[in-house]
Amino acid sequence: MISPALPAELKAALEQALHGLQRDAAATRAAAISQTYRDGGNSSPIRTATDALAYAGARMPATYAAVAASLNALREIRPDFAPATLLDVGAGPGTASWAAAQAFESLSGFTLLDANGALRTLALTLAQDSRLAKANYQLGDARKLLGDAPEAALVIASYVINELDDSARDGFADALWRKTGDTLLIIEPGTPAGYARILAVRARLIAQGARVIAPCPHDNACPLQPPDWCHFVQRLPRSRLHQHLKGAELPYEDEKFIYVALSRSPPPSRPSRVLTQPELTKAAITAKLCTPQGLAHVVAPRRDKPAYARFRRLSWGDAISTDTARE
Ligand SMILES: C[S@@+](CC[C@H](N)C(=O)[O-])C[C@H]1O[C@@H](n2cnc3c(N)ncnc32)[C@H](O)[C@@H]1O
Numbered sequence: 001m002i003s004p005a006l007p008a009e010l011k012a013a014l015e016q017a018l019h020g021l022q023r024d025a026a027a028t029r030a031a032a033i034s035q036t037y038r039d040g041g042n043s044s045p046i047r048t049a050t051d052a053l054a055y056a057g058a059r060m061p062a063t064y065a066a067v068a069a070s071l072n073a074l075r076e077i078r079p080d081f082a083p084a085t086l087l088d089v090g091a092g093p094g095t096a097s098w099a100a101a102q103a104f105e106s107l108s109g110f111t112l113l114d115a116n117g118a119l120r121t122l123a124l125t126l127a128q129d130s131r132l133a134k135a136n137y138q139l140g141d142a143r144k145l146l147g148d149a150p151e152a153a154l155v156i157a158s159y160v161i162n163e164l165d166d167s168a169r170d171g172f173a174d175a176l177w178r179k180t181g182d183t184l185l186i187i188e189p190g191t192p193a194g195y196a197r198i199l200a201v202r203a204r205l206i207a208q209g210a211r212v213i214a215p216c217p218h219d220n221a222c223p224l225q226p227p228d229w230c231h232f233v234q235r236l237p238r239s240r241l242h243q244h245l246k247g248a249e250l251p252y253e254d255e256k257f258i259y260v261a262l263s264r265s266p267p268p269s270r271p272s273r274v275l276t277q278p279e280l281t282k283a284a285i286t287a288k289l290c291t292p293q294g295l296a297h298v299v300a301p302r303r304d305k306p307a308y309a310r311f312r313r314l315s316w317g318d319a320i321s322t323d324t325a326r327e
Pocket of ligand 1: 043060063091113116140141143159160
């Protein structure tokens, strides 16, 4: 399992890059960029080196934490997975590449694609003394670059699909899948719209032969009935600088995200997934689970000490063996 906190090397490089910036100006810029996202916009307001730094300082810790959590879920199901090559599409400041490098010692070839020159320049600066220093970071529209991009064992698109027009998403998903040698990981913001985008890509690629590795323990249609929807939460620490850039008081934040990991081969096991924080009462713990057979609310009564003890350790997003889920 890798930590949701930025690796020390990346944190130091980011703080050093932010050092020369006027902090209040950077915080104002970060707030404006975040507001654009909240209003349904994309990363187009990130144009200058200051914009890129302000964005990375404010958002990179959280998107890193979401990618780390998704990779941990993938590795739990596929502990033998040892990709040599990564294709990070819509890589921005290189967030997903850093997380993948932490998760997989086996990675030696890194290709990153992004249309934003300021974010690319920042990514290269942050990576200059790291394993990513020799990465091949191509600048341009990923929809075009993907045609000639090398196939990779692991392909990641983190917080990118939400930036594309609806009409471009299907073609983009197909292109990602064509470049996937083994596993494709897609991460989106943990909102009902992000969940809907993940469901659409998931269904589309299952129809092309993909198998779900995580979070779902099946390749069937999602058993949740609207308005119910699925997402996860990852807590991450906030440094002083991160707090300042976000105008936040708490030394931590909770990033809501949704992801799907799809593979060319079936997973070795299909554990159930905990869909929200289990409910604890005096009499029992109830866990809402997505199981291979569908949705289940599984109860561990306090009098059943072994089951109760197991359920006490469960957290939102955990995988739980199907036998345990039938308690
Ligand atoms: C929200 S940022 C996410 C960056 C990074 N993947 C992360 O998780 O922190 C979205 C990125 O997607 C890039 N992007 C959006 N549409 C793109 C396209 N058509 N081609 C290439 N990059 C694109 C943006 O430039 C931006 O860097």
